[in-house]
Amino acid sequence: MLKVFCAPARYTQGLRATEQLGAEIRALGLDGPAVIVAGRSAIRLLSGTWSETFAAVEMRHVIFPFGGECTAAEIRRGCQAAREANARVVIGAGGGKVLDTARAIASDLSLPVVNCPTIASSDAPCSALSVIYAEEGAGRNTASTVANLAAALRRCNSLPPCASAPKFCDRSWRALKSAIYL
Numbered sequence: 427m428l429k430v431f432c433a434p435a436r437y438t439q440g441l442r443a444t445e446q447l448g449a450e451i452r453a454l455g456l457d458g459p460a461v462i463v464a465g466r467s468a469i470r471l472l473s474g475t476w477s478e479t480f481a482a483v484e485m486r487h488v489i490f491p492f493g494g495e496c497t498a499a500e501i502r503r504g505c506q507a508a509r510e511a512n513a514r515v516v517i518g519a520g521g522g523k524v525l526d527t528a529r530a531i532a533s534d535l536s537l538p539v540v541n542c543p544t545i546a547s548s549d550a551p552c553s554a555l556s557v558i559y560a561e562e563g564a565g566r567n568t569a570s571t572v573a574n575l576a577a578a579l580r581r582c583n584s585l586p587p588c589a590s591a592p593k594f595c596d597r598s599w600r601a602l603k604s605a606i607y608l
Contacts, residue, residue: 434541439573444475444519444542448483450572451515456538458485461513463504463528465492465520468544472519472574488513496526504531513537521545542572 438450451460462476469489480487490507493500508516508531516535518528519542532539 437573441574441576442475443572443574444472445479447476447517447540447542447572448479448481448485451485451517451540452483454538454540456515456540458487458515459511459513460485460487460515460517461504461508461511461531462487462489462517462519463492463524463531464489464518465524465544468519468524468542471544472542486511487517492520492524492527494523496523496530500527501530501534504528505534508535508537515540517542519544540572542574544574 436450436454438446451458458480460480464472469491473489476487476489488507488511490504493503504516504527513535514537516528516532516537516539518525518539521544525541525543528541529539531537
């Protein structure tokens with residue numbers, strides 16, 4: 427039996443990887459303007475870095491604040507924002523629902539998507555699918571994933587001890603933190 431693994435064409439990670447996001451997008455042969463689908467924490471932590479990285483490669487970008495759920499209405503809202511910006515690439519920055527929304531927006535508009543996860547326990551950065559919720563609460567393959575370990579560590583440090591993935595977070599993050607801070 428064959429097994430198929432869908433993954434980004436390129437996976438980049440490192441402390442403060444977002445500082446190289448503009449250059450990474452250019453290295454993929456992609457061009458702006460970019461629309462960044464981002465959660466509140468990502469906007470707060472990374473908007474200055476986005477301004478710098480995109481200025482360095484002379485790429486215009488706009489931020490689309492994620493509304494909290496990956497729904498058909500949120501995807502339509504994101505598509506409208508991307509159209510208004512004349513976006514040529516969609517960037518997702520945040521947790522799984524943000525990345526799912528960015529991937530769905532990109533798919534609907536036939537644009538490439540670059541995922542920038544800020545949380546460690548999600549498979550969304552490399553997934554080829556988006557989980558879309560009903561309004562009541564109840565794809566396309568990623569072009570690239572750029573994992574900013576510093577943002578993920580800050581996020582992990584701000585959560586109660588391993589709120590979402592106890593065994594993974596306890597062991598893996600302790601090991602990762604010790605390797606980074608040596």
